Amino acid sequence: MENPIHAFTQLLTGRCLCESIRYEIEGELGPIFHCHCSKCRRWHGAVFRSRATIKTSQFKWLKGEELLSRYHSSEFVVKHFCSVCGSNLISTYDNDPTKIGVPLGGLEQAPTNKPEGHMFVSAKSPWFKITDDLPQHDTWPGSHAKVRETSGDR
Numbered sequence: 001m002e003n004p005i006h007a008f009t010q011l012l013t014g015r016c017l018c019e020s021i022r023y024e025i026e027g028e029l030g031p032i033f034h035c036h037c038s039k040c041r042r043w044h045g046a047v048f049r050s051r052a053t054i055k056t057s058q059f060k061w062l063k064g065e066e067l068l069s070r071y072h073s074s075e076f077v078v079k080h081f082c083s084v085c086g087s088n089l090i091s092t093y094d095n096d097p098t099k100i101g102v103p104l105g106g107l108e109q110a111p112t113n114k115p116e117g118h119m120f121v122s123a124k125s126p127w128f129k130i131t132d133d134l135p136q137h138d139t140w141p142g143s144h145a146k147v148r149e150t151s152g153d154r
């Protein structure tokens, strides 16, 4: 008999600005947070980064993997981006290769889960005002581990 869970497995796709690189994510994302830290703001050139963690096994490059460039933004964090158009794609973790961080701005569909809060609000752009009712955390939302949760952890 077919597993009913698989019948509803979410399939998300994303791409970079020049469309040389495309990727696919199968299954539910981990908790979604809006990150206001200065690294995320600089990397994205945006006022905040909306992100989630997934299992590496949920992720697949569909095309253009050879065009990726990489940058170590901190000791264990590697940022992967398109070498043609500069779009920010994924983060990988040298100290946890089973997980990937995904910025949600590049997705072509809406994920099924909703954002759970804002983090690193202490580093927020002074001119930006948060107007939703989501919880606001000065740094990590409870713990670093909470941000690296994937759907399978809950």
Ligand SMILES: [Zn+2]
Residues within 6 Å of the ligand: 016, 017, 018, 019, 020, 021, 082, 083, 084, 085, 086, 087
């Ligand atoms: Zn590109």
Ligand SMILES: [Zn+2]
Residues within 6 Å of the ligand: 035, 036, 037, 038, 039, 040, 041, 049, 120
């Ligand atoms: Zn951040």
